Amino acid sequence: MKYISTRGGIEPIAFKDAVMMGLSTDGGLLLPEKIPFINSRQLEEWQALPYRDLAFRVISLFCDDIPAADLKNLIDRSYGSFDHPEITPVVHKNGVNIVELFHGPTLAFKDVALQLLGNLFEYLLKESGKKMNIVGATSGDTGSAAIYGVRGKENIAIFILHPHGKTSPVQALQMTTVLDDNVHNIAVKGTFDDCQNMVKALFNDLDFKEKHALGAVNSINWARVLAQVVYYFYAYFKVSESLDQRVIFSVPTGNFGDIFAGYVAKRMGLPISQLLLATNENNILTRFVLHGDYSLGTVVPTLSPSMDIQVASNFERYLYFLYNENPLRVREAIEEFSKTGRMNFSTEERSIVTSDFLSQSVDRQETLDTIAAFYQETGYLLDPHTAVGVKAAQDHRDRNLPLICLATAHPAKFEEAVITATGLPPERPASLAGIEKLPSRCEVLEADLVQVKTFFEQLAL
Numbered sequence: 217m218k219y220i221s222t223r224g225g226i227e228p229i230a231f232k233d234a235v236m237m238g239l240s241t242d243g244g245l246l247l248p249e250k251i252p253f254i255n256s257r258q259l260e261e262w263q264a265l266p267y268r269d270l271a272f273r274v275i276s277l278f279c280d281d282i283p284a285a286d287l288k289n290l291i292d293r294s295y296g297s298f299d300h301p302e303i304t305p306v307v308h309k310n311g312v313n314i315v316e317l318f319h320g321p322t323l324a325f326k327d328v329a330l331q332l333l334g335n336l337f338e339y340l341l342k343e344s345g346k347k348m349n350i351v352g353a354t355s356g357d358t359g360s361a362a363i364y365g366v367r368g369k370e371n372i373a374i375f376i377l378h379p380h381g382k383t384s385p386v387q388a389l390q391m392t393t394v395l396d397d398n399v400h401n402i403a404v405k406g407t408f409d410d411c412q413n414m415v416k417a418l419f420n421d422l423d424f425k426e427k428h429a430l431g432a433v434n435s436i437n438w439a440r441v442l443a444q445v446v447y448y449f450y451a452y453f454k455v456s457e458s459l460d461q462r463v464i465f466s467v468p469t470g471n472f473g474d475i476f477a478g479y480v481a482k483r484m485g486l487p488i489s490q491l492l493l494a495t496n497e498n499n500i501l502t503r504f505v506l507h508g509d510y511s512l513g514t515v516v517p518t519l520s521p522s523m524d525i526q527v528a529s530n531f532e533r534y535l536y537f538l539y540n541e542n543p544l545r546v547r548e549a550i551e552e553f554s555k556t557g558r559m560n561f562s563t564e565e566r567s568i569v570t571s572d573f574l575s576q577s578v579d580r581q582e583t584l585d586t587i588a589a590f591y592q593e594t595g596y597l598l599d600p601h602t603a604v605g606v607k608a609a610q611d612h613r614d615r616n617l618p619l620i621c622l623a624t625a626h627p628a629k630f631e632e633a634v635i636t637a638t639g640l641p642p643e644r645p646a647s648l649a650g651i652e653k654l655p656s657r658c659e660v661l662e663a664d665l666v667q668v669k670t671f672f673e674q675l676a677l
C-alpha cells in the first residue's frame with residue numbers, strides 16, 4: 217500500500233514513511249492510494265474478533281511494510297494499557313448505543329490512536345537508528361494522550377506547551393504528573409494560540425526542525441486516523457443484527473479526524489448509512505453540511521473545549537474524495553480558502569456531502585440539559601463532548617436506524633461542566649484518584665519564543 221498527498225506533490229511513499237512524515241512535504245495530507253474494499257464474506261469473518269485481532273486485520277490492509285508478527289506485537293502492546301478487556305465497549309442506554317472510547321490511560325479517545333503511534337515511532341526510530349523530539353501545543357486532551365503515548369520510550373523526547381491555568385485542572389495534572397525523563401511540560405503564560413504559534417514557528421524554522429529532528433503528533437498523522445477506523449467496525453459488529461443492517465454514527469467533531477476515520481470505514485464497505493457530524497457553537501462544519509457554507513468564523517470557548525476549532529485540519533482529506541481524488545481541485549479550493557476565508561460548492565457536490573453526512577450544532581444549554589436528562593433517566597453520565605453527539609443523535613431518531621454515539625471522553629475529565637449540569641461531581645476512575653497529591657514537574661515560561669527555544673535546546677535529544 218502506497219501513500220499519496222491530497223495535493224499531488226509527492227511520489228507515492230510507503231506506510232512507514234507516511235508515519236514518519238506526518239504532514240506531506242507539499243503541505244497536503246497523506247492518504248492511501250486506494251482504500252481497500254471489504255466484501256460481506258470478510259465482514260462475516262471479522263464479526264466475532266476481539267478488538268486487538270480486529271485491529272490487526274484492519275491495520276494490515278493499510279500497512280504492508282512491517283512484518284506481521286511485529287505489527288501484531290505493536291498493536292497488542294498498545295491496547296494492553298486500556299482498563300477494559302473490550303478496549304472500546306458498547307453500552308446501550310435510552311435507545312442509543314454508546315461506544316466508550318475513554319478506557320485508555322488519559323481517559324479520552326485520543327489514546328486509541330496515540331498509544332499505537334508512540335509504539336510505531338519507537339519501533340521505526342530503532343530501525344533507522346534516529347532520534348526524534350516531539351513538539352506540540354495542546355488545549356487539553358491531545359497533550360496528555362501524546363505524553364502517555366511516548367513516556368519512557370527510547371530515542372524520543374516530548375515537549376508539550378499548554379496555556380498556564382487555562383486547561384481544566386485535571387487535564388493539566390494528567391500531563392505534569394508524568395515524571396519520565398523524556399517528558400517536558402511547558403506552561404505558557406498566554407493563550408492556546410500563543411502555544412500553537414510558537415510551535416508553528418519552531419516547525420517553520422527548517423534548519424531548527426532538521427537539526428533537532430522535530431516530530432509532530434497532531435491529528436494529521438495518517439496512523440492516527442487509521443487506528444480510529446478500527447472501532448467503527450468493532451462497534452458496528454456489537455450493535456447490528458445482521459451484516460446488511462445500516463447504521464448512523466454520531467461523532468462529536470473538532471478537527472475532523474475521528475469522523476474522517478468513520479468515512480474511511482464507510483468507503484471500505486461498512487454499512488454506515490450516514491455519519492452524523494455533531495458540533496458545538498464552533499459550527500463551520502455543520503454550516504458546510506447543511507448549507508454548503510464553509511466560511512471562517514472566530515473560535516468561541518465552549519463546554520467542549522476539544523472541539524473549539526474553526527479550521528479542521530483533516531477536512532482536506534474529505535475534500536480529496538469529494539473532488540473525485542483530483543489533487544488539482546484540492547489545491548484550488550485550499551488557495552481560494554486562504555485568500556477569501558471561504559469555499560464554494562456546486563449543487564452536485566452538495567448532494568454528495570448530504571449523502572455522506574447529517575449534521576447538527578448543539579449549544580451550551582442543550583449540552584447541559586442533555587447531560588442532566590440523560591443522567592436522570594439512566595444514571596449514566598456523559599462528558600460534554602459526548603453529550604453534543606448524543607443530543608444530535610436523539611434529534612435524528614426519526615431515521616429509524618440504529619444510532620451509535622462515540623463517547624470521546626470520561627466525564628471526570630470535565631468535572632466543572634458535569635457539576636453545572638447535574639449538581640454532582642462525577643466519580644473519578646482509579647487513574648485520577650488523588651492526582652492533586654502526586655508530585656509534578658512543569659516549566660512555567662513567558663509566551664516568548666526565545667525562552668521556549670532555550671528550554672528546548674537544554675533538554676532535546
Ligand SMILES: *Cc1c(COP(=O)(O)O)cnc(C)c1O
Nearest residue numbers: 357470471472473474522624625
Ligand atoms: C479531540 C477531541 C474531540 C474531537 O475530535 P476530532 O478528531 O478533532 O474531531 C472530541 N472529543 C474529545 C473529548 C476530544 O478530545
